[in-house]
Amino acid sequence: MSEESKPEPPTTEVENLKIENGDRASTPTASFEDQFKSFSKFGDPKSDGKQITLSQSDKWMKQAKVIDGKKITTTDTGIYFKKLKSMKLGIVDYVKFLEDLAKAKKVELVDIKSKLAGCGLPGVSTVGVGKATETVNRLTDTSKYTGTHKQRFDDAGKGKGIAGRKEMVDGSGYVSGYQNKDTYKN
Numbered sequence: 001m002s003e004e005s006k007p008e009p010p011t012t013e014v015e016n017l018k019i020e021n022g023d024r025a026s027t028p029t030a031s032f033e034d035q036f037k038s039f040s041k042f043g044d045p046k047s048d049g050k051q052i053t054l055s056q057s058d059k060w061m062k063q064a065k066v067i068d069g070k071k072i073t074t075t076d077t078g079i080y081f082k083k084l085k086s087m088k089l090g091i092v093d094y095v096k097f098l099e100d101l102a103k104a105k106k107v108e109l110v111d112i113k114s115k116l117a118g119c120g121l122p123g124v125s126t127v128g129v130g131k132a133t134e135t136v137n138r139l140t141d142t143s144k145y146t147g148t149h150k151q152r153f154d155d156a157g158k159g160k161g162i163a164g165r166k167e168m169v170d171g172s173g174y175v176s177g178y179q180n181k182d183t184y185k186n
Contacts, residue, residue: 032117035060036091042122051088054081057097064119066112072105080104151177 037049039060102109142157152164
């Protein structure tokens with residue numbers, strides 16, 4: 001191995017870092033550079049992992065809980081990302097972006113980098129509970145349908161098929177949709 005490719009030993013500052021992001025281990029499982037590469041490839045199959053877009057960065061920061069909607073927002077990240085006048089940033093420029101953001105928002109750069117390093121691989125991290133079941137049930141209850149929609153279903157709620165969608169001529173002399181057919185005596 002050459003002198004350039006040897007990794008530097010971690011400092012005591014990095015060794016003693018604690019991650020305050022959920023129930024994760026006390027030290028990052030991946031390095032900041034590895035995470036940068038993973039998130040720069042996320043959602044872009046053509047990416048080589050050397051440059052990251054604003055949307056990929058925002059995804060990463062949301063997953064790491066750097067963007068909290070109060071102290072740091074996506075508007076803030078957009079402003080400081082665009083100051084570098086590039087659609088994609090390499091890791092050196094990305095660190096400059098993080099430095100500018102941390103300085104402006106009065107947040108420690110070390111905290112941001114440790115959260116980004118320890119947030120896990122890109123992907124869906126939480127699964128929401130399905131709240132739509134009551135809404136879907138209410139909207140698909142055919143007994144509550146009115147007007148022309150009601151005519152598409154029988155009393156049991158089963159669809160009538162083409163007869164419910166197409167106006168069928170019955171030749172009885174009554175206007176279609178007349179409810180009192182055959183009740184009038186001559």
